[in-house]
Amino acid sequence: MIPSQPEDRDVLAGEYVLGLLDAATTAEVERALKSDADFAHRVAFWEERLLPASAVLGSAEVDPTQWARIEQDLATRRQALTRVTAPVPLRPRRAMVRAAWRSAGLWRATTALATAAAILLAVLPSRLSAPAESPTRFFAILQSRDAAGQESGPGWLIQVAQNGTVRSLPLADVRPGSGRSLQLWTLWDQARGPVSLGVLPPGGAIRLPPERLEAIGDGQLFEITLEPEAGSPIGRPTGRILFIGRAKGAATQAL
Amino acid sequence: MEPFDHASALEGCARGDSASLRRLYDREAGFLLAVALRIVRRREVAADILHDSFLDIWERAGTFDGRRGAGRAWITSIVRYRALKYIRAAGRETDLEVGAEIADDAPDPFAALATAQDGARLHGCLQRLDADRRQVILLAYLDGLSQSEIAERLGTPLGTVKAWVRRSLIALKDCLS
Numbered sequence: 001m002i003p004s005q006p007e008d009r010d011v012l013a014g015e016y017v018l019g020l021l022d023a024a025t026t027a028e029v030e031r032a033l034k035s036d037a038d039f040a041h042r043v044a045f046w047e048e049r050l051l052p053a054s055a056v057l058g059s060a061e062v063d064p065t066q067w068a069r070i071e072q073d074l075a076t077r078r079q080a081l082t083r084v085t086a087p088v089p090l091r092p093r094r095a096m097v098r099a100a101w102r103s104a105g106l107w108r109a110t111t112a113l114a115t116a117a118a119i120l121l122a123v124l125p126s127r128l129s130a131p132a133e134s135p136t137r138f139f140a141i142l143q144s145r146d147a148a149g150q151e152s153g154p155g156w157l158i159q160v161a162q163n164g165t166v167r168s169l170p171l172a173d174v175r176p177g178s179g180r181s182l183q184l185w186t187l188w189d190q191a192r193g194p195v196s197l198g199v200l201p202p203g204g205a206i207r208l209p210p211e212r213l214e215a216i217g218d219g220q221l222f223e224i225t226l227e228p229e230a231g232s233p234i235g236r237p238t239g240r241i242l243f244i245g246r247a248k249g250a251a252t253q254a255l
Numbered sequence: 256m257e258p259f260d261h262a263s264a265l266e267g268c269a270r271g272d273s274a275s276l277r278r279l280y281d282r283e284a285g286f287l288l289a290v291a292l293r294i295v296r297r298r299e300v301a302a303d304i305l306h307d308s309f310l311d312i313w314e315r316a317g318t319f320d321g322r323r324g325a326g327r328a329w330i331t332s333i334v335r336y337r338a339l340k341y342i343r344a345a346g347r348e349t350d351l352e353v354g355a356e357i358a359d360d361a362p363d364p365f366a367a368l369a370t371a372q373d374g375a376r377l378h379g380c381l382q383r384l385d386a387d388r389r390q391v392i393l394l395a396y397l398d399g400l401s402q403s404e405i406a407e408r409l410g411t412p413l414g415t416v417k418a419w420v421r422r423s424l425i426a427l428k429d430c431l432s
Contacts, residue, residue: 053397056362060288069306
């Protein structure tokens with residue numbers, strides 16, 4: 001129980017910051033930090049006011065290879081895929097990625113989005129330059145995701161034509177920033193992990209080879225991540241997920 | 256030390272700018288390693304904590320609420336909580352490993368605070384506490400000792416230590432606000 005009296009709340013927050021709580025109470029405090037802004041504020045107070053006591057510690061000598069290891073891990077590790085809370089429990093990183101791809105929450109969200117997609121497609125046809133030569137085979141509404149892994153509604157529309165042309169339409173204001181780009185990925189195979197469909201050119205389209213197109217199925221996951229300008233150097237996502245959602249087979253008529 | 260804008264570096268991380276993370280690392284890795292080392296006492300464990308903490312910082316930068324001056328406290332907390340979790344789960348080693356000792360002639364944290372940057376206020380407020388109560392706060396904050404470890408270290412009953420913690424926190428809150 002997180003107490004309600006301000007003084008008790010300050011004491012509990014202080015004991016948490018000092019590291020004096022048992023594991024169960026620590027876990028309870030960490031849950032409360034997510035939802036109780038006042039309590040989070042009291043914790044931050046102690047974190048900030050006690051910090052000067054660290055001055056005595058000076059600086060330890062860091063192994064010169066340490067940064068390279070961090071950088072390597074950043075390259076192979078995806079941005080936090082589930083809602084992140086302080087502090088993050090250690091989880092096997094690969095499992096985290098898989099968990100996100102299989103997340104029930106994501107399924108629910110994207111299932112609900114099928115309706116949103118239908119509405120959007122009714123509203124937005126004028127904004128989508130329809131592939132005159134080829135009807136739509138799939139579309140996917142991708143949810144915007146912030147750095148904390150929170151989703152904030154439809155942010156990107158992906159349209160896959162019968163002939164393999166992939167078009168994409170931003171529904172949210174996105175600026176990758178200089179030296180960065182947006183890269184589109186899909187999951188063909190759970191074991192293999194996300195596969196790049198290419199860096200999204202501004203307002204342009206990507207052409208999928210037929211064999212890849214054949215591999216797209218209903219419910220297939222697509223995501224857009226923030227990557228270096230030339231795309232991920234390692235063939236796997238390195239930056240955080242900006243948009244994520246599942247493919248939905250289109251009705252037979254062309255857009 | 257030159258001033259450093261931790262908040263803007265964290266905002267850079269949130270935008271996916273790895274150069275911002277590198278700037279934070281160059282600036283604070285040594286300090287953060289010292290924070291972890293003081294708690295876990297083992298160099299290789301502290302290095303792992305530093306590693307994981309920088310991945311955390313990168314991933315969670317978007318959740319940082321950029322109030323000025325709080326950025327350094329935020330990254331330090333990430334390291335401290337990781338180190339504390341480790342030490343509570345692993346149990347503390349009584350034999351300190353070679354090369355990961357706290358020297359007997361290590362500076363007194365309270366004395367160091369008097370001259371530390373931004374330390375005057377905390378120093379003044381800790382000064383108002385009795386010496387042993389002050390030590391309880393610093394042993395917990397810096398060394399990551401649990402209340403029973405502090406009781407053992409000071410030869411004081413656990414109940415007394417708990418009461419000291421509570422009263423000290425109430426007095427400090429009042430003084431630091």
